[in-house]
Amino acid sequence: MKTVKEAQTIILEHVSPLKAENVPIESSLGRILAEDVSSNRNHPPYDMSAMDGYAVRHVDIKDATKASPAILSIVDDIRAGVEPICAIKDNEASRIMTGAAVPEGADTVVRVEDTDYDGTKVKIFVPASKGTDIRRLGENLRAGDHVLSRGIDIGAAQLGILAMVKKAAVPVHRKPKIAIISTGDELEGLTEKFNERKIPDANSYTAMAQALSAGAEPVLLGIARDSKEALREKLLEGLEYDGLIVSGGVSVGHHDFVRPTLSELGIDMLFWRVAMRPGHPFAFGLHGKTPVFALPGNPVSSMVCFEEFITPAIRKMTGAASVFRKTIKARLTEDVSDKRGRVHFMRVVLEYTPDGYSARLTGSQGSAILMSMTAAHGLLVMPAHSEILKKDSIATVQLLNYSSGPSGFQHESDIPEEEA
Ligand code: AMP
Ligand code: MG
Numbered sequence: 001m002k003t004v005k006e007a008q009t010i011i012l013e014h015v016s017p018l019k020a021e022n023v024p025i026e027s028s029l030g031r032i033l034a035e036d037v038s039s040n041r042n043h044p045p046y047d048m049s050a051m052d053g054y055a056v057r058h059v060d061i062k063d064a065t066k067a068s069p070a071i072l073s074i075v076d077d078i079r080a081g082v083e084p085i086c087a088i089k090d091n092e093a094s095r096i097m098t099g100a101a102v103p104e105g106a107d108t109v110v111r112v113e114d115t116d117y118d119g120t121k122v123k124i125f126v127p128a129s130k131g132t133d134i135r136r137l138g139e140n141l142r143a144g145d146h147v148l149s150r151g152i153d154i155g156a157a158q159l160g161i162l163a164m165v166k167k168a169a170v171p172v173h174r175k176p177k178i179a180i181i182s183t184g185d186e187l188e189g190l191t192e193k194f195n196e197r198k199i200p201d202a203n204s205y206t207a208m209a210q211a212l213s214a215g216a217e218p219v220l221l222g223i224a225r226d227s228k229e230a231l232r233e234k235l236l237e238g239l240e241y242d243g244l245i246v247s248g249g250v251s252v253g254h255h256d257f258v259r260p261t262l263s264e265l266g267i268d269m270l271f272w273r274v275a276m277r278p279g280h281p282f283a284f285g286l287h288g289k290t291p292v293f294a295l296p297g298n299p300v301s302s303m304v305c306f307e308e309f310i311t312p313a314i315r316k317m318t319g320a321a322s323v324f325r326k327t328i329k330a331r332l333t334e335d336v337s338d339k340r341g342r343v344h345f346m347r348v349v350l351e352y353t354p355d356g357y358s359a360r361l362t363g364s365q366g367s368a369i370l371m372s373m374t375a376a377h378g379l380l381v382m383p384a385h386s387e388i389l390k391k392d393s394i395a396t397v398q399l400l401n402y403s404s405g406p407s408g409f410q411h412e413s414d415i416p417e418e419e420a
Pocket of ligand 1: 182183184186187199200201202203204247248249250251253296297298299
């Protein structure tokens with residue numbers, strides 16, 4: 001039996017990033033950048049006004065007040081996208097719009113609200129400090145500088161930077177195509193006739209969703225019934241992909257055929273069990289270089305094992321530099337105990353309080369209670385050696401990126417009502 005850490009290490013040693021490909025920038029959101037990117041330009045390309053106002057020389061306005069304004073002659077009217085026609089000299093100013101180039105000689109911009117313009121001269125009422133409201137050449141991007149690292153997740157801001165450096169085609173790693181198989185005579189497929197005595201197949205869909213969130217392209221192969229032949233046929237189909245996930249039938253029950261069938265197919269199984277709750281019958285093997293994961297049948301166990309082992313594997317295959325779920329520290333709102341001596345991943349609801357996060361259990365932690373996962377913001381990690389975590393003690397929680405979680409959405413806006 002492996003520890004969770006050992007199992008993760010073995011898996012990550014045996015999977016590698018897939019080849020890079022170029023995708024149109026419009027399709028690159030959520031992908032992993034495959035090459036370092038540097039800037040091909042300066043941005044801003046020149047010192048630029050941050051406001052609509054007047055470009056001035058600081059020496060001319062440094063003593064300006066409402067009662068005794070600086071009075072300057074207007075020599076130019078500079079819009080964004082138009083070059084200044086002249087430099088600013090003593091007691092001169094140019095009207096300037098946001099995004100326009102600051103003319104030579106000017107070192108400060110005074111916003112229009114602090115001025116009065118009569119058509120030829122402008123009165124400046126404030127002694128704006130030197131450099132005010134000027135965006136400096138290259139303060140966002142510098143030509144030649146490294147701007148994005150390979151292995152990052154491409155989000156909206158990164159995508160904007162890729163556009164700024166004109167990467168219309170973005171190098172990303174190919175998404176792994178991952179085959180997903182459920183097993184069990186008791187299972188009812190989603191499109192099969194409703195039978196109250198059957199167990200609806202949830203694992204194909206939780207695995208599909210988790211594979212998608214990890215960056216893979218899942219392929220649902222459906223349900224294999226509990227016979228060696230049926231299983232063998234599906235597994236062979238699944239081995240055509242970049243990875244294969246099979247759930248259920250992985251323990252040592254009389255009708256659990258996953259183990260013997262994987263062995264008969266010549267798949268080199270690196271381990272069969274992990275010391276954890278829920279889900280210790282989790283297995284990993286290789287068919288050539290293709291990773292094969294066997295998840296436990298119980299839906300919660302299946303989801304938890306997916307998060308601990310398959311998500312990091314998929315992330316590595318997509319070229320991601322960070323592969324593990326982020327953890328936070330949270331204060332427990334109740335005693336939590338488990339005397340079985342294995343790492344226990346417990347579903348918790350997180351709340352952000354003035355003292356940091358608090359965590360409370362979602363309720364019953366039964367491994368078949370998938371409903372408890374719908375409320376979970378994270379997995380409380382109870383170490384193998386601890387039998388009890390006391391109320392108010394600080395524990396580690398792995399964040400799940402489900403939309404109700406700490407970085408998800410809320411019903412009401414917290415932005416205060418204010419006068420415009
Ligand atoms: P097994 O590992 O095959 O013994 O399954 C353990 C438990 O998980 C049993 O109660 C199964 O009915 C249930 N189970 C197995 N596969 C699925 C699935 N795909 N969806 C929902 N429940 C499942
Ligand atoms: Mg079964």
